[in-house]
Amino acid sequence: MLNIRLAAEADSDAIWNIFYEIVAAGDTYAFDPGISREEALAYWFRANTHTYIAENDRHVVGTYILRANQPGPGSHVANAAYMVAEDARGLGVGRKMAEHSLSEARRLGFRAMQFNFVVSTNASAIDLWQQLGFKIVGTLPGAFRHPRAGYVDVYVMFRSLL
Amino acid sequence: MLNIRLAAEADSDAIWNIFYEIVAAGDTYAFDPGISREEALAYWFRANTHTYIAENDRHVVGTYILRANQPGPGSHVANAAYMVAEDARGLGVGRKMAEHSLSEARRLGFRAMQFNFVVSTNASAIDLWQQLGFKIVGTLPGAFRHPRAGYVDVYVMFRSLL
Numbered sequence: 207m208l209n210i211r212l213a214a215e216a217d218s219d220a221i222w223n224i225f226y227e228i229v230a231a232g233d234t235y236a237f238d239p240g241i242s243r244e245e246a247l248a249y250w251f252r253a254n255t256h257t258y259i260a261e262n263d264r265h266v267v268g269t270y271i272l273r274a275n276q277p278g279p280g281s282h283v284a285n286a287a288y289m290v291a292e293d294a295r296g297l298g299v300g301r302k303m304a305e306h307s308l309s310e311a312r313r314l315g316f317r318a319m320q321f322n323f324v325v326s327t328n329a330s331a332i333d334l335w336q337q338l339g340f341k342i343v344g345t346l347p348g349a350f351r352h353p354r355a356g357y358v359d360v361y362v363m364f365r366s367l368l
Numbered sequence: 369m370l371n372i373r374l375a376a377e378a379d380s381d382a383i384w385n386i387f388y389e390i391v392a393a394g395d396t397y398a399f400d401p402g403i404s405r406e407e408a409l410a411y412w413f414r415a416n417t418h419t420y421i422a423e424n425d426r427h428v429v430g431t432y433i434l435r436a437n438q439p440g441p442g443s444h445v446a447n448a449a450y451m452v453a454e455d456a457r458g459l460g461v462g463r464k465m466a467e468h469s470l471s472e473a474r475r476l477g478f479r480a481m482q483f484n485f486v487v488s489t490n491a492s493a494i495d496l497w498q499q500l501g502f503k504i505v506g507t508l509p510g511a512f513r514h515p516r517a518g519y520v521d522v523y524v525m526f527r528s529l530l
Contacts, residue, residue, distance in 0.1 A: 317510070
């Protein structure tokens with residue numbers, strides 16, 4: 207049974223392990239692959255950000271963040287980012303975190319959710335977002351340098367929560 | 369004669385005056401209108417950001433920032449933001465800063481430039497970006513709460529520098 211809850215400081219090691227694995231692979235997120243543990247955790251737990259973990263039998267298998275995508279007159283649109291541990295892929299953890307984040311975003315009063323940077327080669331993520339009602343509303347030509355595919359497009363995805 | 373140069377700490381007052389005026393109007397930028405001088409300057413001079421001012425006879429009439437839009441595998445795309453003092457509008461200051469920024473972005477090795485959040489009611493800015501070769505590559509529905517027009521669309525604009 208997957209349990210999703212707000213992250214605590216005691217989850218830092220588990221979060222960093224997942225974060226490091228994903229950023230080192232370098233094929234889905236625009237983080238500096240040399241980012242330090244301290245910088246990564248500062249980003250993941252930064253101010254005005256809700257940080258969650260998904261755990262299976264007290265083993266952390268995923269983490270996500272939820273926040274306003276812009277301040278002030280743009281703060282009614284949420285943004286989220288999700289990471290699933292490599293050894294927990296294909297078990298529906300990403301989908302459950304995404305559904306949880308949509309529910310949390312509604313609860314927090316957001317009117318919409320936006321993903322700013324979905325790498326076009328990340329087919330399973332795009333498929334999942336589309337199943338959850340997100341649409342591609344923008345295409346950034348060659349905006350991601352993929353370790354094997356070279357410069358590839360990036361999508362902006364969006365869905366209303368109203 | 370307009371002169372554009374890197375900003376120094378001595379330009380802080382002039383930059384804050386322009387920043388405050390624009391953010392208080394609340395119709396073009398998604399900043400918290402209650403942002404403090406300290407927060408605004410920390411943002412405008414933050415790490416990995418090039419900060420410039422445009423001066424006319426040693427009077428600062430505009431300012432802009434230039435930086436990578438994303439870290440790591442997204443760092444070849446630049447992002448910029450421009451602000452022109454209200455009493456210097458219509459004099460071509462925005463255009464000259466934009467041309468300067470494109471030249472600087474090329475010099476710094478960026479392959480493209482992206483604006484993440486162009487409010488669709490900001491017709492003069494959109495017109496200028498299009499004249500300078502930017503295209504609308506995305507539309508974020510209702511992503512900006514305009515003080516008079518209500519929720520309005522926001523554009524993502526992009527141009528190659530190759």
